[in-house]
Amino acid sequence: MGYVFDFHDAVAYDKWFQKPHNRFVSDLETRLMIDMLEPACGDSIIDIGCGTGASLLPFVEKGLQVTGLDPSPYMLDIAARNLGNRADLHRGFAEDLPFDDNSFNYACLVTTLEFLEDPKKALEEVCRVTKDRIFLGVLNKYAIKAIERRVMGIFIKSVYNRATFFSIWKLKQIVRDILGDVPISWRTVSHFPLIFGNVSYSIERSRLIQRCPFGAFTGMVVTLVPRFRTRPLPIDLRAKRSPKAVA
Numbered sequence: 001m002g003y004v005f006d007f008h009d010a011v012a013y014d015k016w017f018q019k020p021h022n023r024f025v026s027d028l029e030t031r032l033m034i035d036m037l038e039p040a041c042g043d044s045i046i047d048i049g050c051g052t053g054a055s056l057l058p059f060v061e062k063g064l065q066v067t068g069l070d071p072s073p074y075m076l077d078i079a080a081r082n083l084g085n086r087a088d089l090h091r092g093f094a095e096d097l098p099f100d101d102n103s104f105n106y107a108c109l110v111t112t113l114e115f116l117e118d119p120k121k122a123l124e125e126v127c128r129v130t131k132d133r134i135f136l137g138v139l140n141k142y143a144i145k146a147i148e149r150r151v152m153g154i155f156i157k158s159v160y161n162r163a164t165f166f167s168i169w170k171l172k173q174i175v176r177d178i179l180g181d182v183p184i185s186w187r188t189v190s191h192f193p194l195i196f197g198n199v200s201y202s203i204e205r206s207r208l209i210q211r212c213p214f215g216a217f218t219g220m221v222v223t224l225v226p227r228f229r230t231r232p233l234p235i236d237l238r239a240k241r242s243p244k245a246v247a
Contacts (some may be wrong), residue, residue: 002116003162005051010074012159014052025217028189028204029137030058032219033108036187037065037135043105048126049112050093053079053087055137060086060243064074065106069097094122099129106130110137113171114163127178136175136220140188141165145216168213168220175222183223188215 005013016022033055041063047055047239051066052075059066066087070076076089083089092098094109095118107130126134139146144247146242149160175184187210192200203209 002118003159005072005075005159007074009159010052010072010078014078017052017054024201025190026054028201029110029217029219030055030216031205032187032189032210033110033137034058034062034134035052036132036185036219036221037106037108039106043132043206044103045106045108046104046129047098048097048107048109048122049115050079050087050089051075053082055108055110056087064106069094071110095125097125097129101128102131103129104127105132106134108135110138111134111139113138115166120178123174124178130224132224134222134224136171136218136222138166138171138218138220139163140214140216140218141167141170143188143190143216145190166218168218171218171220175220179224182225184220186218186220188212188218190216209217 017026039059039062042065044065044067046067046069047059048069050056051072052068055066056066056068056079060083067090068076068079068083068087069090069092070079071091071093073091076091079087079089090098094112094116107126111125113122113136116122139149146165149158152158152160154224168188172184172186175182185208189204189210191209191212191214192203209215212231
């Protein structure tokens with residue numbers, strides 16, 4: 001199950017998005033998600049660990065059928081307030097999704113795997129309910145920002161103390177262990193301090209910069225490829241004798 005955000009965590013998380021600097025960071029991550037996932041209008045998507053709904057809103061605006069799931073009732077209360085009836089919200093756990101196989105075209109997990117007790121089980125469940133593509137957004141283990149958060153956690157109590165950071169290579173290994181050699185692409189953002197405003201934003205949007213593996217936020221898209229197991233069937237080629245041939 002992992003860590004479930006309580007009331008104070010949910011309020012602090014919602015306030016985090018109200019600061020201009022943090023909205024700037026969130027916008028970078030959202031644009032990366034949309035650019036990489038390339039969702040089509042009218043298709044369905046589930047956001048697992050949807051929190052207060054910040055990752056749901058861009059999909060709603062693009063005309064998708066949006067479902068959000070989170071284990072925290074406090075997070076879902078804020079999400080319902082932010083989104084109204086524009087998204088279908090459920091309380092549940094990533095390791096045991098209450099949906100049928102192939103229920104959605106797309107799925108996304110944005111800073112969700114970090115707080116799960118069994119990330120591999122959660123990814124298996126995500127693959128089960130998704131048909132086309134999955135977006136994984138994680139905090140990069142080898143980014144300067146991640147190292148700073150871990151050091152600060154020694155002295156200051158933070159929700160990041162409960163988080164497990166992932167490297168690009170570790171995340172790819174988990175996916176390949178589950179799905180085999182499926183197509184995987186990745187990019188990162190939040191490489192530089194955002195003190196230069198629009199200049200920083202333009203640099204961060206560069207595909208060349210996003211191929212650097214040390215940005216604070218990693219976006220990874222997994223394309224699901226159906227796998228078929230075949231079984232050879234024996235063929236009887238023995239010719240039957242006819243009565244005329246015997247005569």
